[in-house]
Every structure is written in C-alpha cells, then in structure tokens.
Amino acid sequence: MNTKQRKTIFVITLSYTVFILFFMFLAFGRADTVDRETGYTFMFMPDGFFRLPDLSDLLHPTLMDLVGFGNVAAFVPFGILIPLLYRTGFLRFMSLFILSILVLETVQAFTLLGSFDINDVIQNSSGAAVGFGAYRLGFRTEKVRRNLVVTGISVVVLLIGVWASFGLIDKAFTKEQGPFVALNELKSSSTDSSKGVTRDNFQIGGQNVVPQYNVYSTEDKNTVTYTYSLGEKELYIYLNYGIPDQEDFQGSLRLSADGQEYLSTSAEALGHELGMSSIYLQGAHELTITLEGNVKLWDVGYQEMKYPWNR
Incomplete structure (x- = not known):
C-alpha cells in the first residue's frame, strides 16, 4: 500500500x-x-x-x-x-x-x-x-x-x-412455557390429598362448565384452604372460577403465595359470571388458595418457564 x-x-x-x-x-x-x-x-x-x-x-x-x-x-x-x-x-x-x-x-x-x-x-x-x-x-x-x-x-x-x-x-x-400441569398433581399440604380430583359438571351464567382437570370447592364447609408446594419455580398459574347458577350468591376467593396476595374477589364482584386469571410467580415456595361459600375453582394448573435444554 x-x-x-x-x-x-x-x-x-x-x-x-x-x-x-x-x-x-x-x-x-x-x-x-x-x-x-x-x-x-x-x-x-x-x-x-x-x-x-x-x-x-x-x-x-x-x-x-x-x-x-x-x-x-x-x-x-x-x-x-x-x-x-x-x-x-x-x-x-x-x-x-x-x-x-x-x-x-x-x-x-x-x-x-x-x-x-x-x-x-x-x-x-x-x-x-x-x-x-x-x-x-x-x-x-x-x-x-x-x-x-x-x-x-x-x-x-x-x-x-x-x-x-x-x-x-x-x-x-x-425461557419458554412448558406443558400444562394440573394443580392436583403437585404435593399438597391439605389434609385430604384427593381434593381437586372430582370433576362434576355445573352451570355458570347459563353456560355448561365441563372441567377437564380438577374442581375445588368448600365441600359444604364455610371456608376451605388448599396449600401446595411450588418448589420455588418460575411459572404461570391458570385458574377458572365462579359461582354455579344453582348455588346461593355468596362466597369469596383468595390466592396467595408465600404470604403475598395475588388474587382476591368476592361474590359481589363475581356475580354469576365466569372468571379467568393467569398469575406469574417467580421463586414462590407455597401456594395457598382459600375458598369461602359457594365459589368454585376448576382446571387450575400451571406452566413452568424453562430453558429449551432443561426440558
């Protein structure tokens, strides 16, 4: 040059x-x-x-x-x-x-x-x-x-x-979302390990609900609490909820993880309408769901966030 x-x-x-x-x-x-x-x-x-x-x-x-x-x-x-x-x-x-x-x-x-x-x-x-x-x-x-x-x-x-x-x-x-896992497949701290397994049909707002994975209710009690160990994973919790048409208009739902509340709703807020929520949790150890009155949960589960090489 x-x-x-x-x-x-x-x-x-x-x-x-x-x-x-x-x-x-x-x-x-x-x-x-x-x-x-x-x-x-x-x-x-x-x-x-x-x-x-x-x-x-x-x-x-x-x-x-x-x-x-x-x-x-x-x-x-x-x-x-x-x-x-x-x-x-x-x-x-x-x-x-x-x-x-x-x-x-x-x-x-x-x-x-x-x-x-x-x-x-x-x-x-x-x-x-x-x-x-x-x-x-x-x-x-x-x-x-x-x-x-x-x-x-x-x-x-x-x-x-x-x-x-x-x-x-x-x-x-x-990270990508893994397959859907029903909540009742997790380790439960509840006294009855079979809770959530029964899947009877019901109607909400005139719509027929056919649960695919699980159903949670108070089972004729005033208040019931379900607890599950999450293993400190990063995941999305999915749930459907509502008050069946044939049930009295009363109840509430609270969902928390490690003491922090992520979802709280009452019968007045719900009405006879279908509710759906997705909640992101990172590193939570224990999931707690508290039901009161006639509120039902169904098809509750999660998808874990994982790296492709860790599946």
Missing part, C-alpha cells in the same frame, strides 16, 4: 468514526431529551441481542430488528479499515475495540445521551469481528478490485453466520 492509498484510507476511517460518534451521541434527538432523564441507565445482562427472524419478520421487519441489524452492520467497516491501516492480530484488535466500545457506552450513560447496554457492546463487537474476518479472507492479493469483491461477499456470508448463531443462542437462553 502506497502513501496516497494509506492517507485515503485514514481519511475514510476518520470520517466514518465521526459519523458513528454522531449517531451514538447526537442523532435521534438525544440532546433534546437530556433534561427529561432522571438517572443513569446501565444494562449489564444481555437480552435478545440478535434474534433470528423468520420469513414473516424479514418481509415485515420491526424497528428492533432493524436496530439490531444496524448495530452489527454499522461496525463492520472498522474491522476492515483498521487492519488496513495498522498491522494487528485478531485478539489485539478485538480487545482494543471492545475496550473502546465499553468506554463509549459508559460516556453515553454518564452524559445522559444514551444508556450503557451490553447488548450494544455484543452487537458492535460482532460487527467488527465480521469485518476483520472479511478483511482476512478478502485482502490476499495485490488486485484491489478482486480484494474488494471477495471482502464484500465474505461480509455477507459472515453476517448470515452471525445472524444464525445469535438466533440459536437467543433460543437456547430464552
């Missing part, structure tokens, strides 16, 4: 750096929102940093899809331009680049012109790594045109590889 070419690449690199810094600190009206910021924002845990969209996402990409892709693609040129200017190995280049991005993200947070987001660090660094890989694959001869074509093709191929890899990582570390 002669001196003129080196100067040209230096000017391109400097100009592109200024362009990127403008977008990081001043674009999208960042300066206008500083007065409205109430504190520094630091996000140290990665979350959805580069999901793999399906065909419908590609046809109708969301703003976050475009931002995620842009955060990677915009930093690809650094992986090509910097090695052209200075001889450096991959590890040294990436170490200095990641350090630089960490500094910029920190400055963004402390100046209230943005936030420190580890997702951005991952995306920006991945773009630089793609660029460096494309540079190594493309610039192997003295033929400039050939080098540029091969580098461009390498960028596309490597971006697709990163896109697919990040999608698989996201899928592997994103």
